[in-house]
Amino acid sequence: MNKADSFFTSLKDLYAYLELPPADIKVSNSSFSFLVSRHFASKIQKGDLNDPLLHEILPREEENLAVEGFSDDPVGDLESEKEPGILQKYEGRALIEPTPACSLHCRFCFRRGENLRVNTKFVEELEAWLAGSPEIHELILSGGDPLMLSQKAFNSLVQIALQQEPLRTIRIHTRLPISLPSRILKNGKDSHFEALQKIAQTKKLVFVSHVDHPNELDESSKKVFAELKEIGATLLNQTTLLKGVNDSPATLVELSFALFNQGVLPYYLHQLDHATGVAHFEVPDTEALEMMEKVRNALPGYLVPRFVREITGEKSKHPLL
Numbered sequence: 001m002n003k004a005d006s007f008f009t010s011l012k013d014l015y016a017y018l019e020l021p022p023a024d025i026k027v028s029n030s031s032f033s034f035l036v037s038r039h040f041a042s043k044i045q046k047g048d049l050n051d052p053l054l055h056e057i058l059p060r061e062e063e064n065l066a067v068e069g070f071s072d073d074p075v076g077d078l079e080s081e082k083e084p085g086i087l088q089k090y091e092g093r094a095l096i097e098p099t100p101a102c103s104l105h106c107r108f109c110f111r112r113g114e115n116l117r118v119n120t121k122f123v124e125e126l127e128a129w130l131a132g133s134p135e136i137h138e139l140i141l142s143g144g145d146p147l148m149l150s151q152k153a154f155n156s157l158v159q160i161a162l163q164q165e166p167l168r169t170i171r172i173h174t175r176l177p178i179s180l181p182s183r184i185l186k187n188g189k190d191s192h193f194e195a196l197q198k199i200a201q202t203k204k205l206v207f208v209s210h211v212d213h214p215n216e217l218d219e220s221s222k223k224v225f226a227e228l229k230e231i232g233a234t235l236l237n238q239t240t241l242l243k244g245v246n247d248s249p250a251t252l253v254e255l256s257f258a259l260f261n262q263g264v265l266p267y268y269l270h271q272l273d274h275a276t277g278v279a280h281f282e283v284p285d286t287e288a289l290e291m292m293e294k295v296r297n298a299l300p301g302y303l304v305p306r307f308v309r310e311i312t313g314e315k316s317k318h319p320l321l
């Protein structure tokens, strides 16, 4: 695949596409590069510098600020790492990072400071670790974005996971339904659909999309979710609370209804992890809690996401509401 066909890697090209004046570009000097899929970019309103989806991916100058309390390992990933790319923080569940690749670089990402590397021995190491960890009943594929793996790499990962008797559930955390849906669609190019189907036939498949704003959802995401539902996947969504993106009760309520409309239930709303360079996305707890009260009042209980923060050392995500 020619990268330029599917992605913007230059801010100048994105600005030209969005019909924005390039003179307005003042950018961060972060080592976390700029990247966005053309599919995601197509949902940004042209000519609008304040578009919420643009805000998610625009490397602003504010990223350069050193802010107290914001660090490169905000949620204690380093000490939870069992093997390179294998994290266990919670009982019975292990989270793996099989690839550093993403389909877009979300500027608020807590893993942005992590030096994820490609590990060619990953699948063998995982197999050995799982064999010695029979208490693990759920394997969470995270990243990066696990669906950015090549078909070959993803299939070999799935193959060893499906052979592990104690594993009952495979969970996938991904932004591809809204950023690169072709990789999941039944008839998509380089699609992982068959592998996902194999998982769903053998174990429980829990599919957690990451959608932050209702404008991210479209006909393609709807199709992705419908096809996944057909193979028996459980469809959940996580959102990060983000200033300038979704920090209003109306937006959060609309997001819950829009997800439900596509067959997905809201799972978590994450309070921002304090990674270096993300402070400009922070919504203070007091403001967030006031907002969540309004959200809770406006929604049926099953559409209210659990509002949580990850606290290093705690045995589960910490409920804030």
Ligand SMILES: *Cc1c(COP(=O)(O)O)cnc(C)c1O
Binding pocket: 087, 088, 089, 090, 093, 094, 095, 140, 316, 317
């Ligand atoms: C969030 C997380 C999980 C999953 O937690 P759930 O509450 O089951 O969704 C598992 N492992 C790690 C390292 C996590 O950060």
Ligand code: SF4
Binding pocket: 101, 102, 103, 104, 105, 106, 107, 109, 110, 111, 112, 143, 144, 145, 175, 210
């Ligand atoms: S890991 Fe997820 S949140 Fe972070 S940059 Fe990649 S897609 Fe975005």
